[in-house]
Amino acid sequence: MATHKIHALYADDDVLLRAVKLIKEQKYHIEEVFCPFPVHGLEKAMGIADTRLAINAFLYGLVGLSVATVMMNYIMIEDWPQNIGGKPSFSYLQNMPAFVPIMFELTVFFAAHLMVITFYLRSRLWPFKKAENPDVRTTDDHFLMEIDAYGEDIDSITKFIYDTGATEISLIDNKDDH
Structure with missing residues (x-):
């Protein structure tokens, strides 16, 4: 399990798609991407298998x-x-x-x-389920990428993610809240 999560916020879907490809090339694990609308090609870029x-x-x-x-x-x-x-x-x-x-x-x-x-x-959706959205702006006009950081040099990872076009980066301590 990762010790930290990095939340990278993007303002444009094309920048997000390009960032996903670059981050996957560097072998970083993208846990989830939160989008206000479907982004064409995102599931392929993330390596998600087709649904059955x-x-x-x-x-x-x-x-x-x-x-x-x-x-x-x-x-x-x-x-x-x-x-x-x-x-x-x-x-x-x-x-x-x-x-x-x-x-x-x-x-x-x-x-x-x-x-x-x-x-x-x-989707594990049922009545009275608490929302799992980490940032409310992703329901309006921003895209959030959640990346696992495994004790590597956090500064170099965040610098790399910022260079992919992220507008805001947050470091979250990974706590087991389940």
Whole structure:
């Protein structure tokens, strides 16, 4: 665990992106970057792997499609078959064209709602959670990079970070507050 954290504040997203690349070249560990809006290419510059949430969305859609199929078969064919518009009510396959809109809607419904739940759980967001944002200016117009400093010469690291275009640098003692 790092003994100190360095908070470098940037005023421009292009300067931030260039600074991330330079800092990664020097093999310093960037713990987190706080931005007021998404910065295109930042995750690639930081070396963050692509997300697998699209696979989850597909699986959640399959769950919705399965629920729709089972639900419609039970309700419209087994439990209470009705003659609606002269359509036969003894076979799911013969009625399937009429069920396509319901299947589509439940597929989208399950995928969307379960993805929201997955996002909140993955992001560790829940009601009454205290914000983890170290500087309130990052919600408006500044970018903050949190860099671990492992007992190296702090002055040389901060000088290097300042040379990357940081407008403000703070040294934070790393305390285990968990």
